[in-house]
Amino acid sequence: MPSTQRHYDLEAFNAVMTPEVADLSQALTVDGDLPEGLQGGSYLLNGPAMVRLGGRLMHPFDGHGFVRALRFEGGGARIQARFVDTPEWRRESAEQRPLYRGVGTRVGKGAFSNMLAPKMKNPANTCIQPWAGRLLALYEGGLPYALDPQSLETRGLETFDAALEGQRTVLAHTKVDAARQRLVMMSLRPGPSTGFTFFEFDAQGRQVARAEHTCKGMVFLHDFAITESHYVVLENPVDLDVGGLARMLMGTGSLIGMLKSSPRDARLIAVPRDGGEARTIDLGRGLFAVHHAGAFEQDGRLILDSALFDSFQFGREFGFRGGDLPLDPGVREPGQGQHLTRFTVDLATGSVETRRLSDWSLDFPRIHPDREGLAYRHVYACTSTPQGANDPFTALIALDLEEGTEQVWGGGEGCFVGEPVFAPRPGGVEENDGWVLAAVYDGRNEAAFLGVFDPCDVAAGPIARVHLPGLLPYGFHGTWQAA
Numbered sequence: 001m002p003s004t005q006r007h008y009d010l011e012a013f014n015a016v017m018t019p020e021v022a023d024l025s026q027a028l029t030v031d032g033d034l035p036e037g038l039q040g041g042s043y044l045l046n047g048p049a050m051v052r053l054g055g056r057l058m059h060p061f062d063g064h065g066f067v068r069a070l071r072f073e074g075g076g077a078r079i080q081a082r083f084v085d086t087p088e089w090r091r092e093s094a095e096q097r098p099l100y101r102g103v104g105t106r107v108g109k110g111a112f113s114n115m116l117a118p119k120m121k122n123p124a125n126t127c128i129q130p131w132a133g134r135l136l137a138l139y140e141g142g143l144p145y146a147l148d149p150q151s152l153e154t155r156g157l158e159t160f161d162a163a164l165e166g167q168r169t170v171l172a173h174t175k176v177d178a179a180r181q182r183l184v185m186m187s188l189r190p191g192p193s194t195g196f197t198f199f200e201f202d203a204q205g206r207q208v209a210r211a212e213h214t215c216k217g218m219v220f221l222h223d224f225a226i227t228e229s230h231y232v233v234l235e236n237p238v239d240l241d242v243g244g245l246a247r248m249l250m251g252t253g254s255l256i257g258m259l260k261s262s263p264r265d266a267r268l269i270a271v272p273r274d275g276g277e278a279r280t281i282d283l284g285r286g287l288f289a290v291h292h293a294g295a296f297e298q299d300g301r302l303i304l305d306s307a308l309f310d311s312f313q314f315g316r317e318f319g320f321r322g323g324d325l326p327l328d329p330g331v332r333e334p335g336q337g338q339h340l341t342r343f344t345v346d347l348a349t350g351s352v353e354t355r356r357l358s359d360w361s362l363d364f365p366r367i368h369p370d371r372e373g374l375a376y377r378h379v380y381a382c383t384s385t386p387q388g389a390n391d392p393f394t395a396l397i398a399l400d401l402e403e404g405t406e407q408v409w410g411g412g413e414g415c416f417v418g419e420p421v422f423a424p425r426p427g428g429v430e431e432n433d434g435w436v437l438a439a440v441y442d443g444r445n446e447a448a449f450l451g452v453f454d455p456c457d458v459a460a461g462p463i464a465r466v467h468l469p470g471l472l473p474y475g476f477h478g479t480w481q482a483a
């Protein structure tokens, strides 16, 4: 059931999730005071589109990647958007029906539909990361696609000179060690034991480090963190759901439907970036976190901040209610909300302290892009108003971890707020010198805009609104590409 009275047109919201344009380029109108410091840069966003095919609605996780670039130029802004040109997108868009299995959707209504369509798709729809002269469109279930940074045309699967060849699952989330100019990626080998491999690529895309680790048990991972000397993994223990597994085997269920969060104790694993022995710290409790704000080391302690779920269930993400009902962004996920939680690990003794950093339920936490792996003070995230409400995310929150203060801006009824991205001011030194950018989907007015916020005064609302052409499809993750 919707958590609130609906203040938006469900059909309009769904119609835009399947945009008719495959290649968009147009100037945008701007209200307010667009900062000069953004000029020359681009806000990049990836997310699922074309979720409705052949009268069936696919889970947003299975929608084809639709990359948007908001270019700040000529004193204003322009949008470019393109689908990631995968073989699966070509076939499904040409035939206008689902042909591949997704992680959250069956191919069709029939019990044998999955069996008749044995291939999984890689919709390249989750993250977007510029690196070494290409844009990477990333998805959990396959290799990244490389796009041309200017035209957004798809070049093809990216292996970084075969370094990623043979990796079936590369995490959609990557980390950038800005000081060392390294892109860090992680691949996963799922199974009764879970294997991880970490890769580091230099500014030219050459592999300069690689480390492996295997842990016992089945775990789910979507994100990881880095410090100056470790890769940091927070395991989410999962079990097979017997009913979900049977449905999957019979072809009537989905991949995520066969997993459930496990009460087994979770572990934090710190794998040295220089190849030493990994440290495994038992956290003494089951837990689940999808995203991390960041990690760093200080005085012999490793600190990790994660958006930790109070409880977690797979399914119904982003308003999905099954293949026969429209997506409803106001539908709450079945889990219990998530809180920014700090794990402080004493690397000498292995003791760990856990502390909640905010009482606001939040996710999609982001920090200054140059602070990955380093101590940080400011975190920006999606939250919901009033305080205590869980998803859907209707507000933006800025946390000052040093002062212990929080600022919240709510978009109002019918508005949904996407992941905040920090755009540093060129030449700025202070961590909060720049702007926070967040896409706002305004269901009341069937419009969407990119809100530009002053990080010191988020509660005042956007200082500028860059109006997008209609209600663009909801995005998952974005990034800032400096001039």
Ligand SMILES: [Fe+2]
Residues within 6 Å of the ligand: 173, 222, 223, 291, 477
């Ligand atoms: Fe994510």
